[in-house]
Amino acid sequence: MGLPFIGELLTFLWYFKIVGQPDEFIESKRRRYGDGVGMYRTYLFGSPAIIGCSPEFNKFVFQSHDLFPVKWPTIELFGHNSLAGVSGKPHTRLRTYVSNAINKPDALRKVCKLVQPHIVSSLRSWADKGKVKALDEVKKVTFENIGNMFVSFKPGPMFDVLDKLIVALVEGVRAQPLKIPGTAYYHAFQCRKKLAAVFREELEKRKRTSNLVSEKKSDLMEGLMNMTDEEGKLLSDEEVLDNIVTLVIAAYDSTALAITMALYYIAKSPHVLKRLRVVDETIRMANVNPFTFRYAKDDVNYQGFKIPKNWQIMLWIRYLHTDPKNFDDPMNFNPDRWDVPAKPGTYQVFGGGARICPGSMLAKMQIAIFIHHLVIGYKWELKNPNAKIMYLPNPKPVDGVEISFSTL
Ligand code: HEM
Structure with a gap:
């Protein structure tokens, strides 16, 4: 041991x-x-x-799951009230809401409408540049899509700040949970506080303007704010915040990495494009979680x-x-x-049992849309096909998948 x-x-x-x-x-x-x-x-x-x-x-x-409840060693980073932290009835209630909001056909259709144009225009801009670091670009698109779907945040200076906070937070999720200054976990914990403060400000703003129809949003945060239990009780502010933090972290990093790895594997084996199961194979090999x-x-x-x-x-x-x-x-x-x-x-790849990933369809759909638009309009080549793969905090080539990129 x-x-x-x-x-x-x-x-x-x-x-x-x-x-x-x-x-x-x-x-x-x-x-x-x-x-x-x-x-x-x-x-x-x-x-x-x-x-x-x-x-x-x-x-x-x-x-x-009765014998083996969930216990993430770094749960403080998600928040104790989050879907990944609660068990029993509160877990079932939150899961049902989140699954309905993001993982069902109707919800996915809406998401598809929202993310597709953005993916199309981003790919066009990559081709204009001619050479990009795929990981950075995919992260940007994915973050903008998730920010829009979950909290209606639009790109701007705040986005870069949020991105840095989330990246640091994700690094802490797989670190030893030692709250000692200088460690990845400690840094992640500080970033978590700042991230929660940004979402709290948004939450307070929404509460102040809740009677203005013009300010009504139809995103995940609004849904969580209005969700009630069987006694008609709303979630507390802390519950809403812990869940928004968790959902943003869970959705952003894993999806962006899987898309980047799809680009990477396809560039190494271009013949696979004739095959339909690229998404399943990418998620199997990328092992983002x-x-x-x-x-x-x-x-x-x-x-x-x-x-x-x-x-x-x-x-x-x-x-x-x-x-x-x-x-x-x-x-x-x-x-x-x-x-x-x-x-x-x-x-x-998505775990199992009562806690199987509730974002599986959302992730697969975004990867599929990305691959679809990539292969019908563009060609790309790895700049460093033999770049080393790093495995912590997440598996990815060390060069961030630098590619030359152009239209077909
Ligand atoms: C390729 C992308 C993704 C992969 C590989 C992945 C994988 C996983 C895995 C392995 C788990 C643990 C399940 C368990 O313990 O049984 C999990 C949980 C979770 N995932 Fe994902 N995930 C992905 C994308 C997403 C997305 C897009 C969301 C968006 C909401 C999301 C939200 C969550 C949440 C909230 C949990 C905790 C669920 C619970 O405890 O009930 N994930 N994911």
């Missing part, structure tokens, strides 16, 4: 940050201890933990092994997608593989 206090943190950083082979973290355990029942003991992110890395074990945890967290509410027995009460469970979903037992030649970007369905339980 590693060294006292820090546990296996150094080994984790070695594989993720120094040698750039994140899957070796699990492979090395597998070589040492065998496959077992698909779980290993460790000490990471400030707690003794069980790592789950088999379809069967992960499914068991995802489906037994490599693991998710639960904890054991009680001692739990799994196939003869004890999971001690209060231990953290890290479901290492990334490993399922890079394990050759689950996907042939897993590091090869091959949309053809989807001609045959994946083996049951091996594709867990």
Whole structure:
């Protein structure tokens, strides 16, 4: 389980940050201890933990949400009242609202109308420039779309400030939760306070002008402000703020990264454009969300092994997608593989059970719109096809995917 206090943190950083082979973290355990029942003991992110890395074990945890409630070590960054932090009835109520607002066909149609023109005009501007850093450009478009959909924020100087705050916050989400000045987590925590202050100002403004029809917005924030429970009670300001912060972080970074990685993989394997399953394959390989967290509410027995009460469970979903037992030649970007369905339980890109990602359709739709407009109008080439991939805080090529870009 590693060294006292820090546990296996150094080994984790070695594989993720120094040698750039994140899957070796699990492979090395597998070589040492065998496959077992698909779980290993460790000490990471400030707690003794069980790592789950088999379809069967992960499914068991995802489906037994009473035994294994959610517990993100860095929940303070999302907010304790957020969808990712609450359980039971409050969770079901918020999830139903958020899923209806962003993940259902009607909502997606509206979103499509809103984001499509913006994607089209952005791609045109990339071609005018001739050479762009894809990650920066995709982030800009995605952030403007999310800002518009969720809080009706329009591009302007405030956008750049918000962008920096969110980037720092995301870096903290996968950091060791140590509130010590100088650490990524501490910095993220300070940025979270500033971000919440910006949203609070917007919330107060909306409350002041709530009786003016001209000021009415039809975005996610307005929806959360007007959402009631069965007793007709509104969410508190803190609940609205924690959820807006969470939804913006969750939607922005993951979607922008997945779109950028689609551009990257397609540039490396242009023949795949004849294939329709580029979105699924990109999300499998990009692993923008490599693991998710639960904890054991009680001692739990799994196939003869004890999971001690209060231990953290890290479901290492990334490993399922890079394990050759689950996907042939897993590091090869091959949309053809989807001609045959994946083996049951091996594709867990959006997590599972009662907490499965509520933004999955929203993300897939944005990636698909982007790819559609890219391939019908443009060609692009990687400037540095052999750029190293970094894996923390998120997997991406170190050059931010520099490309030359022009119309067809
Ligand atoms: C490619 C893009 C995305 C990926 C790969 C992704 C992946 C995930 C994963 C793995 C989880 C954890 C699920 C679990 O613990 O079982 C999650 C949760 C979540 N995601 Fe996403 N996500 C993406 C995009 C989005 C978008 C666009 C939103 C917008 C709202 C979003 C909102 C959330 C929220 C709020 C949760 C917490 C849900 C809960 O605890 O009930 N995600 N996501």
